[in-house]
Structures are given as C-alpha cells and as structure tokens.
Amino acid sequence: MSLLSAFVPIWILTVVGYAACRWGLLGEAGAAVLGRFVFQLAMPAALFLALSRMPLSGFAARPLLAFAASTAAVVGFGWFGASRLFGRAPGERPIWAMAAGYVNSANLGIPIATQVLGDVAFLAQVVLLQVLVVAPVILLALDRQSDPVGRVRARRIASLPVRNPVILASLLGVACSAAGLRLPSAADATLTLLSGAAVPAALVALGASLHRTSPSRDDRAAPVELVVITALKLVVQPGVAYAVGLALQLPAPQLLAVVVCAGLPTAQNTFIFGQEYGVGEAVTSRAVVLTTTLSLATLAAAAALLR
Template sequence: MSLVSAFVPIWILTAVGYTACRRGLLGAAAASVLGRFVFHLAMPAALFLALSRTPLAGFAGRSLLAFAASTVAVVGLGWAGASRLFGRGPGERPIWGMAAGYVNSANLGIPIATQILGDVSFLAEVVLLQVLVVTPVILVPLDRHRDPAARARVRRIASLPVRNPVILASLLGVACSAAGLRPPAAVGASLTLLSGAAVPAALVALGASLHRPAPSRAAPAEWAELALITALKLVAQPVLAYAAGLALHLSAPQLLAVVVCAGLPTAQNTFIYSQEYGVGEAVANRAVAVTTTLSLATLAAAAALLG
C-alpha cells in the first residue's frame, strides 16, 4: 500500500462519522461518547500493548529528540507570538503555545500511525514526552495565573500520571517492558480486541466532531491569530522536525515517523484546558477544528513527499 493510499481508509471513516452525525444516526452526543470510549478504553489498551512489547533499548532516542526540538521551538514561537504580536496576557500565552505545538497524538495520532507508519511505538514515545514533560510546562503557568498560591493545583499536576488513562497505560507498558512481563493470555487477547477498536472508533469520532454548529464570527485579529497558529502547527512544526531529523542523521523511516507525528493537528486537550482555566477558549476551539480538518491534506502531502 502506498503512503498516499494509506490515507484513503482514514478519509473514508472520517466521512462516515461526519455523514452519520449529520443524518442523526448516532445521536447528538456521538462524538463525545466515542471520544471517551477511545480515550479511556481503546487507546490505553493500544498504547499499553505497544509499549509492553517494545524493549527499552528500542526506544528511538534521536527520533524523539528531533520531535522534541520541533515542539519546543513551535510552542515557544506560539507563546511569544501571543504576547508580542497580539498582546495576549499571561494566562492566554500557554494556550497559544499549546495550540501551536501540542499534537493530537491520541484520537488522530493512533489511526495515522497505524495506517502510515505500521505501528504506534514511536507515537507512544511522543505521548510520554507530551504528557510527562510538555503538559506540566503548560499547566504550571495556567495554575499560577488562576491562583498565585497554586498549592492545591501542584498536587493535582503531580497526580496527573495516575489520573490520566493514556499516561497510566503508557507507564504500565514501559514498566512491563522493563520487567519483561507479559499479561496472561486471556488478558492479552482481550486487550488486543479492545485496542483494535481504537482506530475505527477514533476516526468515526473525528468525523462526528467535525459536524458542529457554525461557530460565532471571529474578529479580523482572531482570524490572523488562527492563521498563524495553523501555519505553525501544520507547516513550521513538521518542517522543523524534518530539519532536526536531517541534522541527527535519521533514516528515511525514522524521518517519516518524526515528520508525520509533528504534522498532527492541535490536540483537543488544548480546548479542554482552555475551558478548565477560562482563557483562550475561542482561539483554542477554532485551532482544533481548523488544523484537524486541514491536517488530513497536509499529512497526506508530507507522506507523499517523503515517500
């Protein structure tokens, strides 16, 4: 299967989800319910199996370094741009940076990695990097903005790995890999079945989420913000990842994995965090919607060029 043709099932299932939601076949809460199923059950099963079967020596250190370099650069550019170009306050800058550089490694990342890369091993490493390193960098200033003391919030951030099923499953997978443990046959078979639902359910949920009421009109300045965020996310981040990968002498398959993961759209957690902290909700919502829609084309283009 060619790299471009690998996107065909992604487009088809996304269109199925959109059409089903538009025709009212799945109910008004379809995207939310399917998204929770993927996030809390199917995706953790897939990540646990992938990481538990990956020897720690097999972790792609140079590939992850290239991805991390692109993430740091783009999050920093978004953070600075929010302040210097658009005069956004301290509470909104982390959301801006997250919208520009925090990739959707879950709902869209798993089907993309499965179809294009053949496995989710590198994506699982990206998940660990984002949730264990990037997320605290985003949440700490948001907490400080809301509550200068931030005492209770520090404990909440510290407990994130055990409250988030994706992080917990990833950490358990790494622990099992390190200890050489494998789940019992019946448990492994059940996890395999559950993980098999992650890709189709995630894509149907993605399509359903794209069918939404028309958003309120944005001011010209907000459209300028959205355009810059979209350019940083879908163009600058994969280009920087590609440059870093070349500098680190990655192989062609490694370079493809790094660029594809860096080219994933803005994570839905960006909007969730903006809602939780009451800052930047409009720009976060639009960034998720626009980058998700456009990424289906930009990712296919990137895969075709690298292929």
C-alpha cells in the first residue's frame, strides 16, 4: 500500500458525508445522530476490541517519553493559546487542545506505520498512551464544564468511567488484556461488526458537519485558528518529538517512529468528542480535514529526511 492510498478512503467518505448532507439524504439531525452512534456504541466497541487484544508488555520507554513530551507540549500550549489568543471559553479549550495534539493513531496511523516504519509496535504504545491518559484528561475537563457550576466533584469524577462509554470500554479492554481473557465467539463477532462502523460513520458525520447552512461564531473564528492548529499538529508536535528524541539519543529507527507518529494528523475522535459535548464542532471538523490533507506531504518529507 502506498502512502497516498492510506488517505484516499478518508477523503472519499468525508466527501460522501458532505454530499449526503447537502442533498438532504441524512435529514436535519443526521450528522448529530451519526456522531452519537459513534461515541456511544461503535467507538467503545472498537476501543475495547483493540485494547483487549493488545499486549501490555514490552514498552519502549525512551521513544514513548519523547512522544509523550511532544503531546504534552502541544496540548498544553493549545489549551493555553485557545484562551489567550482566541478567547475560547473554558469549555472549548480542551477540545481545541485535542485538535492540536491528539493524533490519528488508528485508521490512518496503522497503514502509515506499516508503510513507513515496517511495523506497528510503537504505534500500539501510542494508542495506549492516548486512550488511557490523554483522552480521559480531555473528557474529564469536558465533563467538568458540562456541570452547571463547573465544579470538580469527587463523586462526579469517580462515576465518569461508568457514565462515559469511551473510558469504560478502554478500561474494560485493558483489564481483559491484563487478565488474558477472551470473549465468547458470538460476543467477539458482534463487537467486531459494531466496531467496523466506527471509522466510516465518524468520517461521514465529519463530512456532513462541513456543510453549514448558516455561519456561527465557531465558523467565523475557524480560519485563523486553523492555521495555528495545523502548524501545531504537523510542524510543532513532530518537531518537539524530534528534539526530545535527539536529547534522549534515540537510534535512527526509533527516532523515525516517534516523529512519524507525532506528525500524524488530528484524529476524527476530536470532532466526535466536540460534537458530543457541543463545543468546537466547526473548528475541529475543519482541523481534521485540513491536517489530514496536508499531512500527506509532511509525513512523506519527514520519512525521507530521517531515513
């Protein structure tokens, strides 16, 4: 598979979603319903299956530290910059930061890692870091802002894994992997069918969200913010990963893996989270499309230079 072919299905399904919304095929609430289906059902099934089948041993500490440092730097700057530079409200800052630093490690990361790196061993560690550390932090912040008074309550935090299907599915998947448990064949087949809908449904919902009949504040703010988000995602994050990797004296293959994974575009999960909590939908949907399009060039350049 060529690098270009990994991107083509994403572009096609996004265009299909846009066209379906433009022609009225999904109805007025089509994108919202698809988004909730992904968040509540398909994405949890996909996360559970992926994590339950993923070994929890053999971590490469230094490369993962370099990737984590790049993620923390970009997400932290994005969180701060969303407020200082663009006046984003507290409830919008987590999703803005996620758009800048949460990589598409699944449906796009896997074919790219296979093509450029030759295997997905390090990418699996990136998936665990994002799902078990970054996503819960983002969801906790979003959940806090959904509280009427925006307070952090111990009971509300403790109940978040039960109330949030993404976190619950992730924890159950890790528990099954750690215990070596395997689902009955009927349950595994059912979840496999459901998880298979996660990526195409999310991309169709993403494309549908790009068709707006009336511009909102979020739409008007998007162009300037998109430049910053794109630069953070495709230039700053892999740049920080490269600098930290050099400081840690990573060998060339590990350095390449860290930079390529850090340079992956914004995950469509960012849009799904934003849609679920009703914040930053327009800017996140455009960030996913733009970073995915431009990353074809930036990833190819990074791979050529570091090889």
